Amino acid sequence: MTHLEPHQPAPAPAESDGRLTNPANKTRLMPADLHEATSRLRAGMVARLTTVGVLTDTLLRDALLYLRREVLLPHAYVRVSSPGADPIEWRLLDGAHPEDRQEWLDLIHSDESILLQRDGEPLDALTRGPVTGGHMTSMSTYTPATVEALQAMELRPGQRYLELGSGPGVSLALAATITGPSLATGVERDGHMTAFAQRNLDRLGVEATVVEGDAREGHELRAPYDRIHSGIGVPCVPPPWVEQLAPRGRLLTTLATRTPSWPGQLLVTRTATGTVEAVLQGRARGYRPQLGYRWLSVLDHRTRIEADPGRARPTRLAPPSDADHGFWLAAAYLTPGLVRDFQAETMTIVAPEDDSWAVAGPGDGTVRSNGPRDVWAELEDLHARWEEAGRPERYRVDLQDGTGIQHVTSNTGLKALAWTLPPLAAVPRQSP
Structure with a gap:
């Protein structure tokens, strides 16, 4: 397990001009009682997740209590305008600003998604307060979903871990705290978010690496991996993910359709002998699709x-x-x-x-x-x-039939439900 030194914040500075300070330094500027306050909030968050039955794994529980989320999530956007409004009105909370601090702390320890980046923007000089326009390109998934996904991965010390679409690095940091130093890698397509996450992970002392790249390609350099978790929804499983999965490995991803209403969660396992098995089941929610994916809307x-x-x-x-x-x-x-x-x-x-x-x-x-x-x-x-067909709740997915087409079926009977997964779509290149 990664060991982090207790946080020793410096006194708060004088008021600024409203622009967020460098994320690598911002948490140092908070009042001396912040560490105690966030410790209480983390304890409350863990107690809430445990009480409702979401959190059951003791290693993950310890990691949640240990990991200082405020370092990884030093700011947050709050949507002000109603659904369908264009342009969208936002308000940016700066965790280092006294007027924003309590709302920001409550938000990053809540069960809400934390919105962090619009349209691939740089993250080292954001302006707090009202902001108009843009669409979110990076966020931290709401905590119950993160907990459920990481528990499904069955993380243990010593495992090699790959996070695809790692964003600000919350789930990557939790996994690294469990697996141990230098075993967790994140792949993030946005260069600004890659640098932002790596700086904050380094500040925490979490020995995890974030690399800029296309998550659909995995990260062959450090393969094979015992655990692969995708924080992006995909229409089908990219072949490199399966190729980079170690024997006895587990891969978890969302299979996204064009509707946000009914996503599927796919768990892929590789047996000790190399056989790949994949099970798909419906979920109430799932991860958002990769950039370039077009949602249906009512x-x-x-x-x-x-x-x-x-x-x-x-x-x-x-x-x-x-x-x-x-x-x-x-x-x-x-x-x-x-x-x-x-x-x-x-x-x-x-x-x-x-x-x-x-x-x-x-x-x-x-x-x-x-x-x-x-x-x-x-x-x-x-x-x-x-x-x-027997009211199936789970479906088998054939990822290795030799044709590249990924087939889904409920069972082997004559009345089985069956379909094929759509291919991966082209994703627009990220602007520099």
């Missing part, structure tokens, strides 16, 4: 749906439970182009590119549909197939 249709939800008809399908992740995952592939409006009062599914939607209920055995595509009829048919 925002352009929300007002129209409220004004005219469509013609009512009887339905044999009650709205499927949100907990039926196996069904919704299959829907993402076998009824493509659909997205859920989770803000609607009753279940609302939209096919934005077909200008069609379906509104279920509420609870009266009817569904209302509008547009040329009968969205609900497709879900009715798929749900019947899903039940005939």
Whole structure:
């Protein structure tokens, strides 16, 4: 385990001109009681995660208590404008500024995602306060998801660890604290974020390395790896990831479809003899796709749906439970182009590119549909197939059939649900 020296902050300086100081030095400028305050906040965060049953691994628990998040997350954006607003209005919190400090501390120890970078911007001279425009290109995933992913990896001391799309390095630092010095590597495509994360990891004394590069290529120089974790969603598994996985290794990634509504989590294991096994299951949430991936959105249709939800008809399908992740995952592939409006009062599914939607209920055995595509009829048919297939919650993925095509199937029976994963898409090059 990495051993970190206790933090000894210097007194706070005089007020600045509103620009954030160099992230490598910023935490030194905070008041002397910050270390005690953050220790209490970390303890509260760990207690909360333990109480709700998310955190169960004792090694990860110790790492969470130990790792000073405020060094890795010295600032945070807060969205001010409502969904759909363009340009987006933000407010940047500077952890070194007295007026921002408490809100920033509460945020970085909460269960929220921490937004850190817009449009690949440099990170050493950001301006605190109101900011207009831009879209987030880097964030720290909300803590419960990070905990679940790292626990699924079954991290132990001495393992070689690779983090793909490491961002500010929170999960990389947690993994490195468990695996030990010089065994954890992160790959980050953005040069500014790479330098930012490495500086902060070095300040903490975490002996982990962040390299700039394309996460889809892994990092062959230090392969093979006992554990590989992808912090980006991908449509299929890049072959280098599997090639760089050691015997008895585990690889965890999100398989992202074009809808953010129904992601899948893929766990790949390599046996001691080299055989690769992959299991895909639905999840409530997953990691965001790589840059260049185009999401489906319901925002352009929300007002129209409220004004005219469509013609009512009887339905044999009650709205499927949100907990039926196996069904919704299959829907993402076998009824493509659909997205859920989770803000609607009753279940609302939209096919934005077909200008069609379906509104279920509420609870009266009817569904209302509008547009040329009968969205609900497709879900009715798929749900019947899903039940005939045994209501699968997990799917097998063949990553090594020799063709490069990655096949998914629920089982080997005649009524199995099956599909192929889409290929990797080209990703725009990062601007210098």
